[in-house]
Amino acid sequence: MASEALVRQYLAYWFQLGKGVVVHKGQEVMLPHPVIEGDHYSSAFERCWEQLCQADAGDCYLEGTSQTIRDLLSPSWEILPCARCTMPVPIRDAGIGSPECPCTDLPTWPNLELPLPRSPVNSQMVLTNIRARLVEQDQTK
Numbered sequence: 674m675a676s677e678a679l680v681r682q683y684l685a686y687w688f689q690l691g692k693g694v695v696v697h698k699g700q701e702v703m704l705p706h707p708v709i710e711g712d713h714y715s716s717a718f719e720r721c722w723e724q725l726c727q728a729d730a731g732d733c734y735l736e737g738t739s740q741t742i743r744d745l746l747s748p749s750w751e752i753l754p755c756a757r758c759t760m761p762v763p764i765r766d767a768g769i770g771s772p773e774c775p776c777t778d779l780p781t782w783p784n785l786e787l788p789l790p791r792s793p794v795n796s797q798m799v800l801t802n803i804r805a806r807l808v809e810q811d812q813t814k
Contacts, residue, residue: 687790692704712797755776
């Protein structure tokens with residue numbers, strides 16, 4: 674089962690590549706920008722997520738896919754890296770999953786010359802961990 678955090682990350686990664694979420698029976702496509710602000714998801718992303726979780730949004734799905742957000746949050750689905758581009762893709766937990774990654778209609782992807790989509794990073798926490806390791810290493814000498 675894909676956790677809510679994994680589904681949010683899945684959407685955030687694809688939003689960073691310009692894929693939107695289709696809502697209201699195809700009448701609207703949501704694509705928040707920016708997706709990340711510093712060490713957290715942006716307020717635009719959080720508003721989009723809240724709207725996707727509301728019942729009146731209908732069957733919402735990432736452009737180029739057929740699995741709804743509701744489907745992905747069910748126990749039947751996992752989110753794993755694409756074999757072609759390593760981006761997160763939904764895979765049915767039991768049985769045969771979707772044969773295609775949403776990257777199939779992105780003609781310039783994968784492009785390893787560009788920065789890959791990412792999750793928010795708490796730089797202060799990373800630096801604190803590095804400092805702690807250096808102090809620990811210095812004390813063992």
